[in-house]
Structures are given as structure tokens and as C-alpha cells.
Amino acid sequence: MDMRSKARTLPGPVSDPSKLPKWNYDGSSTGQAPGEDSEVILYPQAIFKDPFRRGNNILVMCDAYTPAGEPIPTNKRHAAAKIFSHSDVVAEEPWYGIEQEYTLLQKDVKWPLGWPIGGYPGPQGPYYCGVGADKAWGRDIVDSHYKACLYAGINISGINGEVMPGQWEFQVGPAVGISAGDQLWVARYILERITEIAGVVLSFDPKPIQGDWNGAGAHANYSTKSMRNDGGFEVIKKAIEKLGLRHSEHIAAYGEGNERRLTGKHETADINTFKWGVANRGASIRVGRDTEKEGKGYFEDRRPASNMDPYVVTSMIAETTILWKP
Secondary structure, eight states: OOOOOOOOOOSSOOOOGGGSOOEEEEGGGTTSSOGGGOEEEEEEEEEEEOTTTOTTOEEEEEEEEOTTSOBOTTOOHHHHHHHHTSHHHHHHOOEEEEEEEEEEEETTTOOBTTSOTTSOOSOSSSOTTOOSTTTOOOHHHHHHHHHHHHHHTOOEEEEEEOSSTTEEEEEEEEEETHHHHHHHHHHHHHHHHHHHHHTEEEEOOSSSSOSSSOOOBEEEEEEOHHHHSTTHHHHHHHHHHHHHHTHHHHHHHSOTTGGGTOSSOSSOOOTTOOOEEETOTTSSEEEOHHHHHHTOOOEEEOOOBTTOOHHHHHHHHHIIIIIOOO
């Protein structure tokens, strides 16, 4: 979750990532390269409008490589792009909608926004989608982020207050293939820039407060062309079956500290159990009532933690449901 950026000046406006120059940074200062061979090369991959500088300025999502052209170990985009460019995956046009939950913390005490320092607010209940000075804390940040993402060209489809006070959610999607990962990472970056301006700390910890408080996830809604077409519900059931067979592999890749969140309480399934159901928020995979009724649509993987890497999660779901043969 360690997002970093730097800026450079170009002679004129650019709208195509392939027309942008490669760049580099000091990998020894980020723990990604040794001091004696410290250069890490940035490959520009996606362009968004810059909501901070505006005008012709742009934000550029890059991934990182060694000078020899090998992806560095933390570059998860490279492997995801291979899966998403596979002809079978391209033919299925995988759509994603990712629900990114996060917690806003007071800067010097690292305690949720609006909570009394060292104390607790009233129990959960009134805060989810809540309104009012005693229920919703940080809305100015949330709405600024919403507007900035729309300006940037991110397909942000909504926001809401979450079950735990000080916790919020935004949704990115529908987005096709690799662009889901690009858009979510840039939306996270914009959010962290806005919290920086507001003097608030942004946390993607999957269980920021222990006890009877909801954790933070990044539910992944997913469909393929076959699932969206008539008879799609049968395709969905087969895909869910495959996901169940690879449950432990997916859990291992779905975010750090997720075992503190997936307890079987607070709208989660236990981390060691795989189950699916219609409209069941205590399941690993939830299918919506509409999808069941229409016999086609999408499903929601509720297992990913809020700190998951969207390149890993989206490509793994596509690989398991489209390419993997059990």
C-alpha cells in the first residue's frame, strides 16, 4: 500500500502512454534495489487527468522494471496484463466493480476520525449511509475525492458511509480487464493526496479497530460475457465451484491481515470456510437476487481485504474462472 509519486515537465500535452518517456527512480530509497545498482525504471501504462494541477496536466500510472527490462518483484501489473491479454480472457470481456473500504484516522493519535481520543463512539447501527454531525465524519474528504475521480476520468460509480464510524467506501467500475487495477490504484492515490491536504491519515488496514467493529474489505464484483448472456447463472455456478477449489490460494493473495477481518462475524465468512449464497452477506461469494431472478448477471467475491492489490485479485479471478482447468 506504499504509494509514491514524483513530477516532471514535458514539452507539450500527451494523451497516449506509449508517447511518454520512460523514467527512473532511486530504488535503494524504497527498499526495491541495492545501493550499488539502485535504478528502477518506470514504464508509463495509463493516463488520467490531474485533478490537482488541472489544465493539460496528467497523472500517469507506471509499473516498475529493472534496467534489464525484468519486472521487479513488487510489480504485480506485469503478470496481470499477461492474463488479461490471453485470447480466451479477451473474448470473455471480464467486467469488475470494486468496493474499496477505508478508514480515516486522526493524524497524531491514529484513532478514527470523530471518535473521542482513547474512547469509543456509540455502537454500530446508525453510521452506515448515515447523515449528521454525530454520525458522519469526513464527508468533505469523501466528496472531494468523488469529484476528483470523476474529473480524472476514473469510472467511480458511488460512495457511502460504512458500518463503522470514520469508515467510508467508494466503488470503481464497471471496468474491463487491466483497467480495473489501474483505476483503483489511481483512485487510492487521489484519496491519499486529498487526506494529506486535509491533515488526516488514510488507513487500508482490514481490521483497524479490534472488537465489535466491522473490518474493511474490497469486495470484487465480477462477470464475463457468458455470465451476462442468457443461461449465465449456470456459468456463474461453475465459476464459483472453481473458486471454491482454489480457496486457500485466493485467500493467500487477497491482502495482509485478512485473518483479523474474516472471522465469520461482521458480514464475513470465516477465512477457512468457502460458501456461497444468494443475498448472503455472511458468504465468501454472494449472488444478487436480480442475477438469480434473471438467470444471468454477476457475482461478488467478498473475501478480498481493503489492502489487496487489485492487479492480483482481478487477474486471479479471471485466471481461475476462465483459464484454469481443475
